[in-house]
Amino acid sequence: MLSKKYLRTALVAAAAVVAMPAMAQQNYKADSTTIKNIYNNALTSFDSYENLRYLTKQIGARLSGSPQAAAAVEWGRQVMEELDLDTVYLQEVMVPHWVRGDKEVGRIINSKLVGAIDAPIAALGGSVGTGDKGLSAEVVEVKSFEELEKLGKKNVKGKIVFFNRPFDNTHVQTMSAYSGAVDQRGGGPVAAAKLGAVGVLVRSMTNDYQDVPHTGSTRYEEGVTKIPAAAISTNAAEKLSSLLKDDPNLKFYMRMTSETLPDVLSYNVIGEIKGTERPEDIIVVGGHLDSWDLGEGAHDDGTGVVQSMEVLRLMKDLGIKPKRTVRAVLFMNEENGLRGGRKYAEIAKAKGEKHLAAIESDAGGFTPRGFSLEGSEAQLKKLQNWKPLLAPYGLHDIGHGHGGADIGPLKGQGNVALIGFRPDSQRYFDYHHTAIDTFEQVNRREMQLGAAGMASLVYLLSEYGL
Template identity: 60%
Template sequence: MYCLRQWTLVFLGLLLCSRVGMAQQNAETMASAEAAMLEKIYNASLTDGAAYEWLRYLSTRIGGRLSGSVQAEQAITYTKKELEALGLDRVWLQPVMVPKWVRGKAEFAYIESTPGNTNNVPIRALGGSVATPVGGLKAGVVEVSGIEDLKSRDPEDIIGKIVFFNRPMDPTRINTFEAYSGCVDQRHSGAKEAGMLGAVGVIVRSMNLRLDDFPHTGSMSYGDLPVPQRIPAAAISTNGAELLSTTLKLNPDIKFYFAQSCRQLEDVESFNVIGEIKGSENPEKVIVVGGHLDSWDLGDGSHDDGAGCVQSMVVLRLLKKVGYTPKHTIRVVLFMNEENGLRGGRKYAEEVARKGEHHLLALESDAGGFSPRGFSFDCSPELLNQVLAWKPLFEPYLVHQFYAGGSGADIGPLKPNATVLAGLRPDSQRYFDYHHSDADTFEAVNRRELELGAAAMTSLVYLFDNNPPKALPPGSE
């Protein structure tokens, strides 16, 4: 009896070891197959990629694509045609009403040290700003380091003045998006806060880490400020900001003049551009990739966010090119109106909720076309651990920074109906040199970096499709 027990235990031990060994061998085989697929994806992107040429047309033939503009409508037509040429299962336009703000004539500004003694400085109206009076606006200047500094001032010092917000981006922040977040409130809400205190105009230092002559525009809001209290707001280049600050220190009684003729018009109809490959096993579950098709009217919007749009389009092209049949529906969405309203992202999320769709993954590219460094993930800790297991597959391609964090503005509204939200994270050091300025042009994009980003996105989509998250929200099965 004792011998029988011993042999039974030995047999069970051998059986367990065999099963563990088989499971380990299966896992190694799967990892090897996944590594081989990633290599195919990268090779296809780097030898026969389409992102760069698509971006060339979008940027140089169409140009800046402000919501509601003719150029935005041309971009919709162009990208829809290119998606249809890929032979997808479905391509369609999703209507959305968007704001229409127009810049008008070129802005003009100068610093007046004494009557007749002036220095011109580069400015650009902030998106959503009202115009100056027809003949322009000239007044004394109060320099502040941010909104809190403004609120600490004696209101008598603000009335009738132009408030100059001169808080720079923090150069010690290695993640430049953190530096941007640390001071962008003065651009977004500065005119509202200054208008409440009786200021007549606002000039904001450009969100840029280098010193140059490119003013950087961006969205701003008056909130619920009554129309009579709404004051014109413009961005000044970093070199211009330095000159204005230095001149003020030498002579606090200088005047600043600026003229802009921007206008807010009635909302107009526009569209999100959507294409998809139906899943072969679970078509009701969706993996979506996207970027925003609109851009500011300065430059041609190559980095922000033409790059993200063409990279997202290429994901579907690469999956077809390497012969991969998705198990879940893979969808690309080119969102309209991220820059000054987020209407496209909200509309898409509304339709997803209305249809009861569930998204396994929503991946956005909206941080420029620079070398990819990794991904940020907005999901539960348990799901993040599953994703981190794929990190070694990306390390040969130097895409090794996987971390919990934000995803993207356009996919944010999807959170109630998505398991994982993710953002492509390229090297961010040069992004704000170009962001929202005349410098954001096609010549600033490197072909290889752009195609590497497309390959990284495609690889992540493939891994999610081939290994869907184990833990899903209640009711999503």
């Protein structure tokens, strides 16, 4: 028996076809066949999954400036060259080179209730170290910058500031919850240092309760003392918060040997199929090649990388000749600098390139839900007009929203539509920026569905523009 949801989708699609003029119906049928072929190919091919396996298992974590990041660049170039594309090339970009050093040590000490207990921490990207002996100090807990300011220097100086604002789990979309909490990770060390703090702990950016710390980038400000900053696992954050209520004088010990080395030459990896009718109109599809150093960077963003290359493979394999140029970009340094995205936009502007649209996959390889658009109402209407073609494959959610970090610098260069691929978000922050973001956490079929959805939208954009 067919589900009511499936029947509704089928009826909407059928009604849309009936309402179309004869020529539009012909196009619909042809496009529907092409999209079905895209899905058939994607769901029966193991290419993208095996590419992900190699990237994560053979190369592994790919933090900018590392030997693994350099290996990933060469791997990406070779994979795209094997697709027999019209062009494959590397685009130079200087990237930061931060290294984590020894495994971090975190420990609650001098507690009247528990004595000393370990607390899992991970240095935030870009953080300075504590020195070999580590750092111990009393802890002051806050949930907002306003709360920190009210405490003032008198209550903060010489202490470790513990930012403990959790995700707001009333948000159905976990990306919204992440956006509501992540400012304490990015701006916490500077705000605390201005009041004389000697270190910072930030509750890990996840809606789950885990013993796994989630790293991520932080930033410093010229003229403000750089203090060590670490993420603390959510379970340890709960424990520390509970102990502080009964024992506000307890101390925390942290040891980190992280440091920032001189910038390193790296590359964006680019491959493209030239358009047959309007080659000057460029459609970008991309993900970021770098990852954090704790796990394997599978969901963040190995899946986005292999899905982007899969779009080109599907077009070549199915003999689809796009009317507009389709370009896959594997961006370098999204995680701790965004230098790849900025360099790409800078060179595009210098060349006077015309980007029709850019699609970014950087939200994990989970079940596809739709696309979000940073663009005009007219562009959104055009995308939504294609829902009868896309909805049968689960791509229902098409609306305004964030495009993506790497494609963001293209904003303002003409009337480019910035489009974010949106899979189901519920599990993403279980793995985001952690040691458990590994190949085994990626479901092959979910990832293939995402690649097929991206390829279908790219096909429609190449055929009809915006």
